[in-house]
Amino acid sequence: MESSHRNLTQQVVHELGKKILQGNYKIGERLPSEADLCQQFNISRTATREAVKMLTAKGLISSRPRQGITVVESKHWNLFDVDVLNWILLGKPDLYLLRHFLQLRLALEAEAAYLAALYASDDDLIAIASALARMKNATNGMDDTHEADIAYHQSVLSASNNPFFIQLKNFITTALKVNLRFTNRMIAVTVAEYQAHVDIYEHIKNKKPQAAFDAAMVTQRATLAIVNEQIAALEQEKQHKV
Amino acid sequence: MESSHRNLTQQVVHELGKKILQGNYKIGERLPSEADLCQQFNISRTATREAVKMLTAKGLISSRPRQGITVVESKHWNLFDVDVLNWILLGKPDLYLLRHFLQLRLALEAEAAYLAALYASDDDLIAIASALARMKNATNGMDDTHEADIAYHQSVLSASNNPFFIQLKNFITTALKVNLRFTNRMIAVTVAEYQAHVDIYEHIKNKKPQAAFDAAMVTQRATLAIVNEQIAALEQEKQHKV
DNA sequence: TGAACTCATTTATCATACAATTAAGTAGAT
């Protein structure tokens, strides 16, 4: 068990969270009662209840006397919670999830670039530059592409100096992980992306918000277009099977 | 006490959450120990611990043996949690918070309009249209402006058919509440806004994503510009005082 | 100096008991 270092409550939170996000319990359905959960996990009511409370706090379930523990509507789920996001990833992410992630990333990252051009401090600029340096090394195999990519995107979000954008760094990082599962990128692709990011950085440094926004938007719409094509191809394939 | 209908645990969650978000405990600082909290609220350890766990699940605090209960860095806070957002509002929202909200709304709502133009179902379109009808009534005083406004924004987000955008309906609603505190809108303004929303709706209905995006973007940048001016004026005023 | 040990503090977990809530069933009146 990979989670043996965590305490009991957190392990149960993890197990139940995974099951809920993977659809083992349908919406509105009852989970096992506290007593049953105690038996299943062989733990005390204290630990069980604390786990239930944590999942409640994340908006996944609701517990009431006599009614038991039920899965609430998915619109109440805190999809931007790090744990919830990771539980989603433990399932089998499909192209539709990838598209949803990209759609939100597009919206966020373009405006983050815009705001960075307006509000980035000197330190923020240095952070972006050093992330870009790592990306360049990565194209030569001297650094990890994925790590460098994450560092770059996080540095731009930080430079927006908006706490809400900053909080979404978790989300973006997770979205990039999903990306990684679908795109086995060639070095060539990475170089092109690197150049695009350099351009955005220049706009940010030169305090040209609209230019930074547009550049980021173009890059992301292109990525999204590729995924949309893949989905279209997939759906056509399904049609043929039927 | 307005929260007397809630159970004990949730009341404590609310009280502590408020205090943390209002800055009564600094980041890294220790909250009272479990034992102290039991005394302060005059409740059992069970209730106290469950409250602590819920706040932990929302990313506000961390509790470890010997170290106690500490406020974690704000970058870990789940700012998109409904409760956390409301605790923020219980403070005294300033123009900077309003700006942060608007910056994110701008990013989200423009792209939501784009996606709505691509993916809105017939029902989605009907929902937007009926929200617009409510807004029109509101300009005649026949419906509540604020409620109608919320309904409109929510209907566009729903029409994006992206679960992440849909989850952010809570956020947008809260952001609109903050808006309300600062802008005592004239009817005239509302009429102008109404027309802008009608235009966006037409673009969505006609499946013109880019047009919908641009229209939404223009409206929001204008709103943001006003707030930026107010902030600039405020900062200049402060300069004079010094 | 520093490594090993002890100790005290605080959270983590367990066990048990009772209270509160509420869905569902039951009895009684009309």
Place this chain on the structure above:
DNA sequence: ATCTACTTAATTGTATGATAAATGAGTTCA
């Protein structure tokens, strides 16, 4: 029959007390 009021049982909510585990800080000893 059916509506109301009552009873019951299932489930979570809260309280209490005891013990375990983690860990920072001090203490001893080589």
